[in-house]
Amino acid sequence: MTRPLDETHDASARSWVTSANRPGTDFPLQNLPLGVFCRRGSGNIGRIGVAIGDEILDLCALAEADALGGIGPEVAGALRAATLNELMALGRPGARAVRRAAFALLREGSAVRSHAAGHLVPAVEAECLLPASVGDYTDFYASIHHATNVGRMFRPDNPLLPNYKWVPIGYHGRASSVIASGTGVLRPIGQTKEDAAPAPAVGPSRSLDYECEVGAWVGKGNLLGSTVPIAEARDHLFGLCLVNDWSARDLQRWEYQPLGPFLAKNFGTTVSPWVVTQDALEPFRVPRSPRPEGDPEPLPYLDGREDRVSGGYGITLEVYLRSAVMRDGGLAPMRLTSAGFGDMYWTMAQLLTHHAGNGCNLRPGDLLASGTVSGAEKSERGCLLELTARGTEPLTLPTGESRRFLEDGDEVILRGRCEREGFAGIGFGECRGIVLPAQMLPG
Numbered sequence: 278m279t280r281p282l283d284e285t286h287d288a289s290a291r292s293w294v295t296s297a298n299r300p301g302t303d304f305p306l307q308n309l310p311l312g313v314f315c316r317r318g319s320g321n322i323g324r325i326g327v328a329i330g331d332e333i334l335d336l337c338a339l340a341e342a343d344a345l346g347g348i349g350p351e352v353a354g355a356l357r358a359a360t361l362n363e364l365m366a367l368g369r370p371g372a373r374a375v376r377r378a379a380f381a382l383l384r385e386g387s388a389v390r391s392h393a394a395g396h397l398v399p400a401v402e403a404e405c406l407l408p409a410s411v412g413d414y415t416d417f418y419a420s421i422h423h424a425t426n427v428g429r430m431f432r433p434d435n436p437l438l439p440n441y442k443w444v445p446i447g448y449h450g451r452a453s454s455v456i457a458s459g460t461g462v463l464r465p466i467g468q469t470k471e472d473a474a475p476a477p478a479v480g481p482s483r484s485l486d487y488e489c490e491v492g493a494w495v496g497k498g499n500l501l502g503s504t505v506p507i508a509e510a511r512d513h514l515f516g517l518c519l520v521n522d523w524s525a526r527d528l529q530r531w532e533y534q535p536l537g538p539f540l541a542k543n544f545g546t547t548v549s550p551w552v553v554t555q556d557a558l559e560p561f562r563v564p565r566s567p568r569p570e571g572d573p574e575p576l577p578y579l580d581g582r583e584d585r586v587s588g589g590y591g592i593t594l595e596v597y598l599r600s601a602v603m604r605d606g607g608l609a610p611m612r613l614t615s616a617g618f619g620d621m622y623w624t625m626a627q628l629l630t631h632h633a634g635n636g637c638n639l640r641p642g643d644l645l646a647s648g649t650v651s652g653a654e655k656s657e658r659g660c661l662l663e664l665t666a667r668g669t670e671p672l673t674l675p676t677g678e679s680r681r682f683l684e685d686g687d688e689v690i691l692r693g694r695c696e697r698e699g700f701a702g703i704g705f706g707e708c709r710g711i712v713l714p715a716q717m718l719p720g
Contacts, residue, residue: 285309285376286560288701291385294397296330303694303704304328309379310551310706311336311372311516313360314403323359323406326398327379328551328706333403334379335396344392345378361409361494361552365515365641368497372515372554405550408518409494409642411455414546415632416490416522416646417447421622423651426663442572445579445623445631447648450522451543455644458549458708464685464715465544467528481715482525482541484668485683488649489596489659489691491618492520493625494552494642501638507581510626513639517558517590517625519549519691519708520646526662526682548644549691549708557703561695562587563619578634579627588624592705593617594650594693596659601686602676610690611674613664616650616657618693685714 284290285307291298292306304310306329313323314333324337339345340356348356352371355363364371382389418424421441428436440446456462464485470477496515499505505513522542529541565588568574594617597610628645649659658664661682665671668681683689689712693705 282559285380285556286700288699292329292383293385293387293390294330294332294383296332297383299330301702302330303706304330305701305703306380306383307701308553308557308703309376310553310557311361311364311375312408312551313406314398315406316398317402317404325356325358325361325364327375328400329383331400333398333400334383334393335398336375336379338396339392342392345375346381346389348374348378360407360642362642365409365494365496366498368515369512369555372496373556376554376556405457405459407455407457407548408550408552411452411644412640412642414450414452414455414644414646415447416450416542416648417445417623417628418648419445419621419623419628420648420651420659422620422653422657423649423659423663426651426658430667443576445628447628447632448537450546450646452644454543455546455548458547458710460547460710461713462523462545462547462710463713465525465528465540466715466717467525467540468531469527470531477531481717482527483682484526485712486524486526486661487596487683487689488522488524489594489614489616490520490522490650491590491592491594491647491693492518492548493629493645494518495629495639495645496641498640498643499633499638502636503633503638504636505630505633505639507579507584507626507630510629511555511583513629514555514625515641516552516554517705518552519594519693519705521547521689521691521708521710522646523547523710524660545710546646547708547710549706551706553703553705558590558695560700561591561697563589563591565589565624566620566622575627579630584624584626588626589619589621590625590695591617591619591697592693592695594659594691597690597692598674598680599688599690600674600676600678600684602678603674604688606676608675610688613672614656614658616652616659618647618650620652621647621650683712685712687712
């Protein structure tokens, strides 16, 4: 059953931080996502904070001053760390304690408002860092629309391989190149081979792409050799973020057989800085997407009542593109697509349960990504490979520029938002990255 909602979900509650009450803000009082930041110019020493409107509340400073009531010494100690890993290890109870304490402090009329004095930092004066030290990163392929669209390009008569509807497909990505939003992304270099060429060539990718995804941060882990039942999986997920898994399609096409992605994927994966907690997302749970008629039901270890009833998340995802020419001309980013995360074939809980199903030990701060989120319509396709039909149907930007794949100077912006009648809408902030020119190999 969906967990009962509490006072932190009250849509009528307002904050004394006035920017948090603005219509359409991503960070109202009902959200309170967690992240790591530093003041600009102060060095990259991370401090844990919570986003509230256009401000960041320094939870580290409040914990040091013993000014967050009701969180307990263990949680207070975790808030003094430079990443969220220690707090993630405490699971949902730790996140819930912080959420309730921050809500009580930031709520309009709060008796403890004075505790925040001097501990609010304007977001424009802060640099957001990676929320956690990423031990492992796994990327999945959980959208059947994306899998079908891509499969059809290479296997028109049989777009989905036989295992897709039975097992969540994923691969182990490169944790070291997971980067914070706003970090530039170098165009990757690698081997490619044209069909008619006698041998491959090495050079910058000419088919650089984005992938619009949702990421789940692991909270409470599991021991090596143990598993996570589907009924318990949700309590092992600390919160969600946005993910752009940059992809070099020409490198990928040459190298992926027989072992899958390698240099085409490991050069950069951008994550949004704020972790929207499971409790904040509770009002926006939706039923697991129903299987089409004739599709097999999940195997028993991947099937549970709670996951069927509320295993999905009602998140609307959007992708925007702004070229260097558009930036120079002061033009707003162009929206490319919008898709619903509730349509995924596999839920986040299923991905986690399957990942641990062979005794693999997941750890606090591990990142699980959904894979490209696409819908049934062309306007819902979550990458340029799909949107331009492998480059055969180029997009036209407001400047008249044409795009089959990304060019140097292009900025990709992902946004995500949850809305439901009777509740305050919440958002994820932005996941941004600008494509930088390749740095050529010597020789």
